[in-house]
Amino acid sequence: MKLFIVFYSMYGHIYQMAQAVAEGAKEVEGVQVELRRVPETLPEEVLQKMGAVEAQKAFVHIPVAAVDELADADAIIFGAxxxxxxxxxxxxxxxxxxxxxxxxxxxxxxxxxxxxxxxTQHGGQESTILSFHTTLLHHGMVIVGLPYSFAGQMRIDEITGCSPYGASTIAGGRGERLPSENELAGARFQGKHVASIAKKIAG
Incomplete structure (x- = not known):
């Protein structure tokens, strides 16, 4: 069973979450996990001014996604x-x-x-995931989120991302905040959860 994680990351936050998603998915026996990044559309001079070029060196080794290779995917987890x-x-x-x-x-x-x-904490995480779901529904996909069995999204002792719609992280206004352990745990949970359901459907 093949699971793709297709992501775009400018400063590395989504890449870190993608790595955690992959860790979780790999816990499911028989699942082949492939990481792919979507093509960059901004010129390098613009990325340079935004301070993103240095950050992107951490994941430039990840292959760029080709649309055709995703035809054989049993599951796709998108990160943006x-x-x-x-x-x-x-x-x-x-x-x-x-x-x-x-x-x-x-x-x-x-x-x-x-x-x-x-x-920021209320910067549109839920609306982003929900609006993304519209595209997946047009493709006829079976949508899987992050259930409340991941208890980390119930925490009130810290400011944290994650919701029933999917794992998320708060980056800070200048990208200064890295994903917390709770947010990474949510990403790992989502990866394993998606892989488990996809394996049942494929089987």
């Missing part, structure tokens, strides 16, 4: 930062390129899931 309550444009552009898969019904009955990040 929030921009104004929606997924970042780089991810939206990639999704718009999947019309060929849609026309063939390639993802119908396959499992889809989403995780995200935002600068």
């Amino acid at each position: 930062p929030t921009r104004y309550g929606n997924a970042v444009a780089q991810m939206r552009q990639f999704l718009d390129a999947t019309v060929g898969l849609w026309s063939k019904g390639a993802w119908v009955g396959k499992v889809g899931s989403v995780f995200t990040s935002s600068a």
